Amino acid sequence: MKKLNKSFASDNWSGVCPEVMIALQQANAGHVEAYGEENDFYTRDAIKKFKTLFGDDISVFFVYNGTAANVLATSHVLRSYQAIVSAKSAHMNEDECGAPENFGGSKILEIETEDGKIRTGQIEPFLHSIGFQHHVQPRIISISEVTEKGTVYTPGEIKGLTDFAHSHNMLLHMDGARISNAAVALGVTFRELTTDVGVDVLSLGGTKNGLMFGESVVFFDKNLAKDFEYTRKQGMQLHSKMRFISAQFDRYLTRDLWKKNAQTANRMARLLEKSLRLFPQLNIARSVDANGVFVSIPPEIIPRIQQHYFFHIWDENTSEVRLMCSWDTTEEDINGFAEALKKILQH
Ligand SMILES: Cc1ncc(COP(=O)(O)O)c(C=O)c1O
Structure with a gap:
């Protein structure tokens, strides 16, 4: 067979990194309780790793792909008349085939950006809709870390956005399909990019950085996470052989x-x-x-x-x-x- 050059199309054109492939193979032994239930020790262990990196007060749920992580994370906390504010270039807005609007029913209010990052001044015009019954109600600010234009928000910039969101009764969602690349670029921990700067809900990706498949939704407030297991199941994202997502994340988050x-x-x-x-x-x-x-x-x-x-x-x-x-x-x-x-x- 002809050997093809590697492409520069996307980081999900790459294969599975050897360490994760070994973890998958090891998870392939015997029987383990399905659906990530209590006796699935792979899922238990992976969640522990998340808690070590993000803090104990989080709730973590595994899903298959990044679109689902974004759609379920946001639709779970939104009423259909509430809106998401995001950069025009955001994956949620341009590359999810209208899934957020279709599944959650929520409109996305887009902001044109030069570098993929949104600033509070650009969100302010939407605040005029708050309390006006003819307009959708802005409730989530969604940012991508790394952005779709290759730039990275610093912890200070994220804190500026979360403070702004919280002072207007809004929440901050982070699409962290490439959060590992952002953390490395800034030389900071996951915690410094999320927990410590007030992020409310995170879609954390693994597929673009060496996993075969599997993404996760992390809530930083347990109240927001309430009943998410039903949203995930209804959203058709509850993997029955859950251990194969968990084992990948467990290895991914071990020994850096x-x-x-x-x-x-x-x-x-x-x-x-x-x-x-x-x-x-x-x-x-x-x-x-x-x-x-x-x-x-x-x-x-x-x-x-x-x-x-x-x-x-x-x-x-x-x-x-x-x-x-x-x-x-x-x-x-x-x-x-x-x-x-x-x-x-x-x-
Ligand atoms: C910024 C961003 N978010 C989310 C995703 C998730 O995509 P998928 O549903 O293909 O896993 C992608 C994939 O290209 C992405 O680039």
Whole structure:
């Protein structure tokens, strides 16, 4: 079979990291109580790991995918007339096929951003709707950490948003599909990015950083988590062989595996940035905070490079493409990409 180059399309194009694959294999022994019930020690142990990293007062639920984590986390705490405020570019808003609106019934109020981050000043205009019966009622501010434009919110920025949310009877949801890459980029713990700065509910991802599948919903207030098990089941996200999600998370959160994988992905993105900056024909306009590089490439050569290393076009107008590095990206991959680019630009 022809060996394909690794792609830079997305970090979920990579495989499963070896440590997690071993954990899956080990979990494949004997019988274990289904649905993550009391005697499923894999689920118990994984939840303990979450508590070690985020604090004891959390409630954790495993689901299959990130869209479900976002949709269930938010719809569980919203009435249908309450709205989510998010960046226009948010995955919830642009890449979940209307699932939040369909399942939760809630409208998303979008904010245009330059760098994927929302600021309190941009939320203020929506406050005029509060108490006005003709308008949806803003109730959740949802941010992505890392953002869909490759940037990272600092703990201080998150605290600014949670304080703002709480002072207006709103909640802060974080889409942490890439929270590991953000934590590594900032050199902070998960706790410093969430518990300590007032996040109310988090979708924590693993698939993009070495898991086979499995995401989680973490509530930082037990009252918000009340009855979530019914929301998850009704939302068709209760995995019957739960141990296979739990065992992956257990290993992922042990001996800093999450950190090791994210460090590699982020380091490779910086290396990629450095090698692309040597080409005067390219333009990297965004800051490379985590594991994604956004670069404008002359449009006529994009299909030719894609034949060697696939990636997605992010903005047709500016010919900006997104190059994602993952836990298994190597220096060889970066050099190979730069070589292919060089040859194409020379001919
Ligand atoms: C920011 C963000 N959130 C959530 C997701 C979850 O996606 P999925 O439902 O494919 O697991 C993704 C995947 O691309 C993402 O990039």
